[in-house]
Amino acid sequence: MKHFAALAFLLLFGLAGCTQTPRQEAQSNQPIETHALKGEVVRLEGETQVVVVKHEEIPGWMEAMTMGFPVKDKAAFETLKPGQKINAEVKVQGDEFWLEKITPQP
Numbered sequence: 001m002k003h004f005a006a007l008a009f010l011l012l013f014g015l016a017g018c019t020q021t022p023r024q025e026a027q028s029n030q031p032i033e034t035h036a037l038k039g040e041v042v043r044l045e046g047e048t049q050v051v052v053v054k055h056e057e058i059p060g061w062m063e064a065m066t067m068g069f070p071v072k073d074k075a076a077f078e079t080l081k082p083g084q085k086i087n088a089e090v091k092v093q094g095d096e097f098w099l100e101k102i103t104p105q106p
């Protein structure tokens with residue numbers, strides 16, 4: 001039992017020192033891919049700055065579906081409205097992705 005308590009103590013405090021910094025650094029070292037997106041804004045999630053888009057197939061990356069995409073640029077996010085048809089670039093770096101260069105479809 002003493003060994004179990006000591007092991008639990010070491011694991012608890014050993015894990016407490018872990019951060020996501022190595023993962024974040026690994027992400028930032030990966031190349032950024034760019035894919036074209038065409039779709040319609042379904043809804044906006046203002047607290048997380050995520051736009052939910054019903055999009056066509058994104059060639060080379062994803063089949064057509066409805067999903068949320070983070071938008072890093074707050075000014076660009078604030079121009080979006082549900083029902084709006086958009087073109088955008090999906091940026092992909094490792095398992096992170098976001099939208100940039102969002103423009104209304106003509």
